[in-house]
Amino acid sequence: MGRHSCCYKQKLRKGLWSPEEDEKLLNYITKNGHGCWSSVPKLAGLQRCGKSCRLRWINYLRPDLKRGAFSQQEENLIIELHSVLGNRWSQIAAQLPGRTDNEIKNFWNSCIKKKLKQSGIDPTTHKPLSEVLTENKNENKPPSAMVKSNEKKLLLPPQVASSGPVNDIIAAPESSNNVSCKPSDVLRHFSFQQLNYGPDMGSFSVANQNSCGQLGFDFNVLPNSTSTELVTAPASSFSATTMPPTPAQVRPSISLPSENSCVTSSCNSAFSYYDNAPFSWDFGNFDKLPQAQVHSLVEDAKWSEYLQIPFVTGSSSPEQSQAYSGIKPDTVNFQTLGFPQSASNTHSKDFQRLALAFGQTL
């Protein structure tokens, strides 16, 4: 299992690529594209397996690769992303144009890890080493470096599996007492207070504050949406059948809590616009919502299907937002939108964990 049939064939070369092989592969793909990788070596006249060709192209021959050392900005971004994504190198690489997952992985293992340790930071948890050691001692567990092989077995990443409000929410299936919280039920609690027009001439969003002071939702409707009537309708008309659009229409997001929900809403608007998604919504103030209610909400099938690709908004810069969302924001418009300049670090971490938890469990 796992080994390609082509690898069993005889006379396939392995090891370093020669300049002649590189030239053959480069010429072939430049002229024809790669198409089916398994057929590339034969068509290109190479004694390699398709997998090897793919790897060589992606990591070395691709014309859009950036060569040379990582800049300080790139290094900072990698550390930031790793704190959120863990060892998801391909996702991290997606935020660094011209860099490959392999390159970043090597850079992390050979350089950044060392630097973080020297600075007294645990590269796995991104917490101070002293704190990590204390936690491990208290929990009677070996240091993080020693539990590496067990990480794969966890449904949630290590930082999510720790204690804290978010983890309490995720790990509270027994807490579904009397609360029945369908999307439509939650939505009826809202009183929509503001209508904001975005800078993209036509997109607008509804910023809301919920009437019970517990959970906030923002709905952003963008140009060419067929459902613009939703934002002008009273809150009570939102229902599970009209409000959650098809998954294709929806870009789910989890935003950092903000003092000003209007600002948060604008951020989402920007994300959605640049991703051409007609809708987005965010969840706010999770910490103020009864855990059972959140759990019910997450458990609800209609919502969970929209939570499969979470991303976190509320970053303090376009670079960060791109890092979190995977979407390239337009810098000018982003600034025009009044992106929040700061967010509670505690909340930030909790919501990052929540996003990861959704991605891992739903």
Next chain:
DNA sequence: AATTTGCGCAACCGCGCTCGG
């Protein structure tokens, strides 16, 4: 000068997922 050690990086390996027959 010869050998050993350490490091960075390219490439491989194994696994899981998706998709089409």
Next chain:
DNA sequence: TCCGAGCGCGGTTGCGCAAAT
């Protein structure tokens, strides 16, 4: 529904080079 091929990802290996002994 099952199965196999293809693909992508993350972990690991091992080569080549430079520094240290």
